[in-house]
Amino acid sequence: MKLSEYVFKRLEDLGIDNVFCIPGESVQELYRALINSPLNNILLSHEPSAGYATDAYSRLKGIGAVLVSYGVGSLNMVNAVSQAYAESSPMIVLSGGPGMAERKKYSLLHHKVRTFQTQQRVFDEITAASLIIESPEEAAIKLETAFQTALRYKKPVYVEIPRDICNCKIGAQPILSQFDEDYDADTVKEALEEVVELLNKAQKPVILAGVEVSRIKMQDKLIEFIEKTGLPVCTTLLGKSLVSESHPQSLGTFFGTLSNKAAGHYLESSDLILSLGSILSDVNLGMFTFQFDRTKMIEARIDHLRVKHHHYPEMTLKNCIQGLLEHKNIKKRNIDIPKPRKSHIAKEIPSERITVNNAETVLNKFINRDNTPTYRIVSDVGDCLFLTQGLHTNTISSFLSPAYYLSMGFAVPGGIGAQIADPSQRSLIVVGDGAFQMTGMEIISATRLGLNPIIVVLNNGVYATLDKVELDPLPESYKIGKYEYFKMAEIFGGIGLKADTTDEFEKALNKAEKKHSNDLVLIQLNLDENDVSDVLKSFGAKMGQSNQEASSIE
Numbered sequence: 001m002k003l004s005e006y007v008f009k010r011l012e013d014l015g016i017d018n019v020f021c022i023p024g025e026s027v028q029e030l031y032r033a034l035i036n037s038p039l040n041n042i043l044l045s046h047e048p049s050a051g052y053a054t055d056a057y058s059r060l061k062g063i064g065a066v067l068v069s070y071g072v073g074s075l076n077m078v079n080a081v082s083q084a085y086a087e088s089s090p091m092i093v094l095s096g097g098p099g100m101a102e103r104k105k106y107s108l109l110h111h112k113v114r115t116f117q118t119q120q121r122v123f124d125e126i127t128a129a130s131l132i133i134e135s136p137e138e139a140a141i142k143l144e145t146a147f148q149t150a151l152r153y154k155k156p157v158y159v160e161i162p163r164d165i166c167n168c169k170i171g172a173q174p175i176l177s178q179f180d181e182d183y184d185a186d187t188v189k190e191a192l193e194e195v196v197e198l199l200n201k202a203q204k205p206v207i208l209a210g211v212e213v214s215r216i217k218m219q220d221k222l223i224e225f226i227e228k229t230g231l232p233v234c235t236t237l238l239g240k241s242l243v244s245e246s247h248p249q250s251l252g253t254f255f256g257t258l259s260n261k262a263a264g265h266y267l268e269s270s271d272l273i274l275s276l277g278s279i280l281s282d283v284n285l286g287m288f289t290f291q292f293d294r295t296k297m298i299e300a301r302i303d304h305l306r307v308k309h310h311h312y313p314e315m316t317l318k319n320c321i322q323g324l325l326e327h328k329n330i331k332k333r334n335i336d337i338p339k340p341r342k343s344h345i346a347k348e349i350p351s352e353r354i355t356v357n358n359a360e361t362v363l364n365k366f367i368n369r370d371n372t373p374t375y376r377i378v379s380d381v382g383d384c385l386f387l388t389q390g391l392h393t394n395t396i397s398s399f400l401s402p403a404y405y406l407s408m409g410f411a412v413p414g415g416i417g418a419q420i421a422d423p424s425q426r427s428l429i430v431v432g433d434g435a436f437q438m439t440g441m442e443i444i445s446a447t448r449l450g451l452n453p454i455i456v457v458l459n460n461g462v463y464a465t466l467d468k469v470e471l472d473p474l475p476e477s478y479k480i481g482k483y484e485y486f487k488m489a490e491i492f493g494g495i496g497l498k499a500d501t502t503d504e505f506e507k508a509l510n511k512a513e514k515k516h517s518n519d520l521v522l523i524q525l526n527l528d529e530n531d532v533s534d535v536l537k538s539f540g541a542k543m544g545q546s547n548q549e550a551s552s553i554e
Contacts, residue, residue: 003139004033004166007094011039014147016065016092018042018057018420020050024069027096029166034067042420044413044445047073051080051091052410052439053417056378056400058084058091060421062217063150065092070160074119081156082126083405087238087279088215088302090150092157093123097132099164120160128155136168154215154302184314191305191312192323195274195298198307199229200331202272207233208254209242210278212302216318219396222276223247225325230333234263236278236285237389241377241399245392249337255389256285258538262338275299277317281404345392351503354525356458356533358502360387363456366509367428368392373513375454376400376418376425380411382432382465384458386535398425409438415453416446427453434463434480440488446520447493453520454512457485460527468532468540479529486524494520 001009007030011019018040023031034041044050050066058064068074074095084091103116113119123130129149133139146157199205213222219242226233226249234251235242245252251263267273273296278284280292280299299306305315324330345364352358367375379388379401393399400418402410412435415427431440436457446453461482486496495516499505505525512521532540 001170002033002167003133003136003161003170004030005037006140006170007143007161008034008037008039010143010147011065011092012037014063014151015061016063019065019067019094020044020054020057020417021067022047022050022069022073024073024096026070026098026163027067027073027094029163030067030094030096030161033166041067042449044416045442046439047076048080048409049413049416049439049442049445051077051084052407052413053420053442054091055080055084055087055089055410056414056417057421058089059214059400060397060418062215063090063092063147064417064421065094067094068096070095070097071113071119074158074160075113075122078122078126079407081123081158083402083407083410084156085126085128086405087402088154088212090154090156090215092147092150092159093127095119095158095160097160097162099162101164103162120158123158126156127158128153130158130160132160133162133165136165136170139165139168139170154212187312187314188319188323191307191315192320192327194307194310195305195320195324196327196330198272198298199274200329202270204270204335205231205272205274205333206251206266206270207231208236208267208273208275208278209233209239210236210276210284211239211242212277212279212317213239213242213321214397215277216302218318218321219243221321221325223396225321228325228332229330230335231274232266232335232337234260234267236403237385238279238284238401238403239277240389240401240403241393241395241397244394244396246394251338252392253389254285255535259386259390259535266338271296273297276321277301279404283406284404349502349506351501354499354501354505354527355531356383356387356527356536359456359458359505359525360390360533362502362505362509363387363428363430364391366506368394374398374425375428376415376422378411378415378418378427378429378453380429380431380435381406381408382435382458382463383533383536384411384430384432384435384456386533386539387458388430389535395425408432408435411435412439412446412455413442415455416442416449416451419451419453420449427451429453429455430458431455432458432464433460433483433485436485437480440485443489443494443520443522444492451520452516452518454509455489455520455522457522457524458527459483459485459524460529460531462529464529464532465536465540468536482526482529484524486522489520489522494522496522496524498524498526500526
């Protein structure tokens with residue numbers, strides 16, 4: 001088999017059925033092999049978008065792949081791959097490269113930066129493994145090592161394939177089975193006993209569930225565990241929708257003290273927090289408006305466990321959840337759990353000027369109607385993220401956002417990747433106009449691919465979040481102009497609508513669902529430039545204070 005054919009055969013074996021790509025001369029032979037393989041080639045317009053789409057696909061499918069050219073293509077991916085690393089998304093970056101013979105003959109080739117190893121060294125900083133395949137003899141084992149590393153650690157990997165070995169034949173190679181988690185049974189047993197003892201002694205324990213639970217595909221096991229124990233659960237913002245917020249044991253989404261007071265008060269008064277797969281970052285926890293006491297905390301991550309100040313590096317999140325679920329001595333609780341979950345969903349909304357706050361009210365009503373189709377909320381960064389964190393999600397894994405790394409421009413290509421990964425859920429994309437200016441042109445790709453996302457653009461003509469987090473703002477520099485974005489949808493094969501009031505927004509959403517169920521629909525919300533959500537006001541003040549303290553250090 002040719003190396004180029006082997007690559008895509010292995011991706012198919014791993015469960016990947018779509019590969020995002022942007023062709024180029026250095027990757028021409030690989031691209032030809034992709035087109036001739038059973039996999040679908042998903043062509044996007046720009047490499048950052050291909051990266052975001054692959055990231056979203058990987059979050060839902062468990063692994064994904066993107067194919068880009070050397071230098072100008074791959075290095076355009078750095079930000080998207082960095083986000084995937086930070087938020088534990090296992091994507092495979094396949095890059096073309098100058099031929100090995102070319103590298104020896106010529107010192108300067110187009111797209112080269114510094115040395116022929118520069119690109120690989122850049123990716124070494126933002127992936128769990130980065131490598132160049134320098135000969136067909138080493139190809140299979142190097143590919144396998146990279147693929148299994150992505151699967152095991154839920155992180156991106158980088159593989160560069162020089163173009164003059166793409167069509168070299170490689171012999172039959174043994175395929176490694178997926179990495180078995182190496183662990184010492186006694187260590188795992190000891191760790192579980194310590195966790196169970198603390199859980200049973202606690203008077204008011206609570207579970208804080210994070211995004212890594214979905215990375216290891218154990219959402220159902222988590223729900224089994226909370227139902228077995230009776231423990232209340234809330235999710236971090238990055239892990240929103242791990243558990244249905246209509247579940248009787250759900251406290252909803254925890255965002256520090258900035259939103260959902262019920263969850264904040266419950267965690268604050270708890271004497272033991274079992275954190276499962278949570279990335280305890282500043283933004284993910286509402287700018288540290290809640291301070292975790294390590295002496296009251298058990299923290300399980302993908303590759304380790306901390307019990308108070310004890311560290312178990314061999315204890316994985318998967319082993320922890322599975323071990324707790326199977327443990328026979330965990331106390332069953334009957335806890336009175338606050339239930340504010342659906343009380344804030346309005347049945348009737350008065351007609352008034354659209355604002356960020358009442359846009360949230362309209363969206364909450366829209367996605368929580370009886371017999372409503374299933375939508376996956378894909379949120380960008382900025383006030384759209386603060387709006388969507390308050391939405392009541394009923395379906396598992398129905399919310400995606402870059403709530404830790406916070407890269408603007410994720411939502412439109414991310415919504416494309418999400419819908420390709422799981423066509424059963426129509427993407428409902430919420431994006432600010434600043435982020436839309438970065439990657440909104442991918443609506444061309446969405447219509448070309450026959451996708452039907454609903455895109456809600458918050459059109460206020462300003463970088464509102466920057467304006468609110470700066471204690472000494474530069475308002476004129478944050479203005480980005482107001483434009484009629486909805487007309488872009490009409491130009492590129494979709495449906496464009498706009499709304500100035502709440503009832504116009506409701507009508508637009510209903511029209512998108514009923515009349516244009518098969519079309520891309522872009523709904524432009526015309527907001528005042530000074531209008532922001534209540535959550536952003538609080539968040540901005542906290543982040544502004546943090547920034548000022550950091551800047552004042554001498």
